[in-house]
Amino acid sequence: MGSGVAVNLENVWIKFGDFVAVRDANVSINGGDFFSFLGPSGCGKTTILRAVSGFLSPSQGRVLIGGKDMAGIGPNRRPTALIFQNLALFPLMKVWENITFSMEVKGASAAERRKRADELLDMIALGGQGDKLPSELSGGQKQRVAIARALCASPDVLLLDEPLSALDLKLRQHMRTELRAIQQRVGITFIYITHDQGEALTMSDNVAVMKAGVIDQIGTGRDVYDLPSTAFVASFVGENNMFRGKILRIDGDSAQVDVAGIGPLVGRISPAASAQLDAGDEAMIFIRPEALAPGEGEAGRTLNATVVNEEFEGNAFTVYLDAGGNAEIRMSLANTGQHRIAERGSRMALHFPAGKAVVVPVGELASE
């Protein structure tokens, strides 16, 4: 890694009339990274990608590719290749012509193009299928042709706009692995867009989580999952239990939050938010369902709740509990062959390990 071409967004604003689609985005993507933009529908992901590929220019700020300001450089002259949300294969051209369209543009001979197409077809495991039309391929095959077409141009940066969203679950999982492998093989920078947090976490070196035009957090998948910086990130990425209360005490990087109906809970303050939180402030504390386990724990890491329901999900049980407050609690337990955890209606104590609760300022939650 580190050999590819870096992409930087500096104070990028994108407006459509009065509507601000992207607000002051600052992102630096290392060369050779697999970088994802993750966010709900309509948050401005495609808009950012279009600014990188050159189909629209930022209202303010700069887009740099390989350190070079891209202002005034059209999409046909940028070292990027874009894979569209709907792939946009050319339906009237054969697969091999599709793949080598970028060479045709540069005036390569048919023999040259055919040769390169065959190499790329072998790489995507579609050898010998170059003479088909795109309509004669399956969804996953079309997907791979789109990737080959984009790679054929030898771009420095590959931009992918939710390319897997049209595929079914099995194929999607398979293509994730394949995409990641291709990225590692060719070693170029991938910028990937998705609203599927599983996809972003499994594939990316770094993830930017977006909400309504604003980038809330940039970090590795683990950072974003374990130490979300805002309430939105905590609730959007993965499942989470949220408790709201007043901060009683701050002690280094941990805070004691008094949650009505439950009592004080101790959590780690998200590093990005530490400057914004003081004793006496309202705050939110998030605990992952899988961090919870039955049984008493230390003070500040225990809560009591009534069992409402239990669901069996094959590899895990989800237990729904009521802690008397407004929040419903979910606890996820790995299926290790145990019997029912608890009777419906019974009281039980739950605890969580140190560092597994995260305290962030009060903020908007992801609506789902």
Place this chain on the structure above:
Amino acid sequence: MKRKIIFADFFRTNGVLMGSILIALVGFWLVFLVILPQISMLDYSFRFNLPPAQQGGPRDVYTLSNYQHLLYGSDATHQTYNTIDLMVFLRTIVAAILVTIFDMILCYPLAYFLGQSRGSGFVRLLVVLLIIPYWINEILRAFALRIIFGDAGMINEVLMFLHLTREPIDFIRQDVALYAGLGYAYILLMLFPMYNVIESLDRNQIEAARDMGASWPRIHRRIVIPHAKPGIASGCTMVFMLSAGALAAPQILGGPSSLWFTQLVYQWFNNSLNWQQGAAYAIVLLVSTIIIVLTFMRIFKVSMGDIGK
């Protein structure tokens, strides 16, 4: 085998009663409005023009003389060709092709603009504005053009005002008015099929090509035009057929010395009362235009099914 299944489906979806009525109506249309008139014209074209008393008599036999007249005129020895009528025929065909090409070149950018700026209210308004003139009768439109192109018409007024010409230009005699009128008469039949296909083109395909470095001419040549080909073909077919068969525009806008082939047909029917001769001329025009359309479709690799889209 296959046809039987199609019919079965047809009855299943429409019901037996409704299905029979629909088939009967389509059959009526085909037989009474398409086949019978053409067959009677065909029959006429192979007969002599006889006074009513002799019709059905011993002299009423089939003949090729009406067709021979187009080739050789009244010269019974077939030594000289009927150059006047043949030139009119040739001129009609060439002019109709030119009008078609002109309309195609004019409509393509317009259709592209309309089709790719989809959904905006402004575009819808533009389309309506294009249609409104066609609510006016074709003959009135032709006369309006005649006035505009006339010696004291708007165009000459403007040209003279700008001192681009001292004398009024005789647009009628130069056939400029005729070509403009023909081009204008059927231009929407070119625009709408093109607009429809271009509107259905996924914008992302254009952007994908652009992203891969393609220039605009290449994008049109490789992406837009191949996609729009069926629409272009059906537009061209209609404009060509209708221009070649137009009567009103040539009557009103044509110069005194230049006849359109349909005017010859009209003269045979109406002035000379020789329906047999007129029918032969009409059949020649019909068959030639069909052959020309099929030839162009072959050259540009368009299939009949594409046209119907």
